[in-house]
Amino acid sequence: MPELPEVETVVRELRSQVIGKDISQIVSLRDGTVNDRRENVSEIGVVISVRRRGKYIIIDTMNDVLLVHLRMTGKLIYAAEPGERSRFCRAEIHFKDGSLLYFDDVRTFGGIDILQKSELDGALSKLGVEPFSDEFTPSYLQKRMRNRIAPVKSILLDQREIAGLGNIYVCEILHRAGISPKRSGGKLSLEEIEKIVKETRQVLSEAIDKNGTTISDYRRVDNKQGEFQNFLRVYGKKRCHCGEEIARIKQSGRSSYYCPSCQK
């Protein structure tokens, strides 16, 4: 499930593959995957830059902008020339030099929006702070947690509060911070909030260094897997390093893994 480290890995790899290339066409192989929201449909143009905001991939071109979200099972796979499509290929981005990006997506939740540059800010306006920005401080998080009765797990997953965290990394962050996912956000001490901020940056940095976590579908642009799945401490685990059995509970429809002994 691509979260910030996986999307960041894809963005870095896309930069080295597609910047400077001229888009010839975008082929939609399934209704709903590609959404062209421009008023005037014309040449998209050369790729100027590739960026990330939360879990969104932003591909800036000369004339427009492509906003890609991988959701659960989306992948962007580079090929120097057209070959056999995967069974789950939903779209293709073709370049004038003959190379292309396949957009594969088993569960079809992901998509590619083609926007006018002026629409981009609006499309991203609801997203909260970036974990690596200066705005993500204990004081910011404390304000967002204040008086909240919702579990800290749910608040950290909310993209309007912090952009980029998903189920796997929130489980890992709370485990490293020693905080139970069941705790109400409003009941956390400043010291605990400081730990969350520190461990968020730490876990995400380590995961980016390992090119993300491949549990099932996530792949890099060259179709390789990430390696951080080998360093997970709690997500999908049976036993904690302390010897205690890892507990698994459902919180708003998602699995939370935690160690009842290490996380209070």
Added chain:
DNA sequence: ATTGCTTCCTGAGCGC
């Protein structure tokens, strides 16, 4: 304003 549930989708894994 906050919260939590439902929905979208399809493959994998499991019991029988």
Added chain:
DNA sequence: TGCGCTCAGGAAGCAA
């Protein structure tokens, strides 16, 4: 071998 069931979950939409 194959059927039916459950599970995985990001985020929008909606109801309370």
